[in-house]
Amino acid sequence: MLKRISKSRHYKYSVSLLLFGTLAACNLGSVFATEVDIDMGGAPTDEQHKLQRWIVSGTTAVESSLGKLPGKRIKFELVMKPNANEPVPFAQVIRGAPNKIRLQVNTEWPLQDFVDDWTLYHELSHLYIPYLDYPSFWLNEGFATYMQNIVMLQSQVIDKATFVNKLQAGLERGRLNTISQPGKLSMIANDMWRKRAYMRVYWSGAAYFAEVDALLLQSGTSLSQVINQYSRCCLTANSTGSELVRQLDKIAGTNFFFATYIQYGERTDFPLVSPEQLQAIALHYGGKP
Ligand SMILES: [Zn+2]
Incomplete structure (x- = not known):
């Protein structure tokens, strides 16, 4: 073969x-x-x-x-x-x-x-989203960090409980890193390599996609469905964060991506993703027990 x-x-x-x-x-x-x-x-x-x-x-x-x-x-x-x-x-x-x-x-x-x-x-x-401007780089790393866990869950490399644990442990690393890396997320992302602010940038971005995905699930779609469609119709090599989230909203028929993006870029704290949100995500992608 x-x-x-x-x-x-x-x-x-x-x-x-x-x-x-x-x-x-x-x-x-x-x-x-x-x-x-x-x-x-x-x-x-x-x-x-x-x-x-x-x-x-x-x-x-x-x-x-x-x-x-x-x-x-x-x-x-x-x-x-x-x-x-x-x-x-x-x-x-x-x-x-x-x-x-x-x-x-x-x-x-x-x-x-x-x-x-x-x-x-x-x-x-x-590879499913474009290379973005540095202040929006948290979207690039957040997407890959969130998706690696969704893929592992969907392909049964990990089970639902492990998925939730991994997300919670990662988010905690992001929260701790935010204490030593204060300032707006967009500014920290712009200077991530020099500041070595990887955990804050990666996991704030992962929190963004978890939050948006939980909203999408409530409205009958999902992040994986929206990205699937986006990668077939609209993917370009480079873009800006703002342009990307507008396009994703257009596909989803929502304003979740853009509204949450504006809020996240400005935020100086680490986002809170609730256990209920993580459970809903795990249930959707992890299937039956
Ligand atoms: Zn990466």
Whole structure:
């Protein structure tokens, strides 16, 4: 089923071909056609199959939540980090045609540890919204941080209780970081790298999407549905936060995205997401007990 297309270290797979059996068995109803191109970067031969399985199943998990990835194909570049104390110590998105994701890996970790690692889901989620202006950067990181957990929940990598715990623990890290990083969120996001204000920026953004998603669920839609539609009709490489949220509202037929965005950019405190909101989200994406 795996088709080797060249003598180099590059391998191409059709996600639909590889996972057709799994998808059919799960009755997910749709088959995606994104071509996955993996540069193994010198990974030991006997570890390559494991790495392929991880990347292809992670890509399918994200597409099951958010719809087909933008672009006809996606490229992955693996960089060996033999001594890392986690399977994926670092990763980055390189936007272009095709989009590329560079992942540092320690190939010695078992497959399950790769599947349980959030990095791949996070980086792939980034591709569904544009690269935004720095004061709105909390939307970029917040979206990927929130979505990595939704994807893991929907693909049953984590259960509902773990989802709620992970969100609560992350939000707490964001709250603590807000004490040492005061000021308006848009200003802190604009200077995130110099200030090393990652936790405040990432988790204020994740709180934003949790809050908006909870509102969308009450009105009969969901963030994943809105983003799915947005990525097919309107996605551009670059945009502004303000333009993005207006477009999302247009698709959803609400003003939730824009009204909450204005409020968040100005806020100097850390947002409160209630246990009830998290439970409602977990129930929607996590399905039956
Ligand atoms: Zn990120």
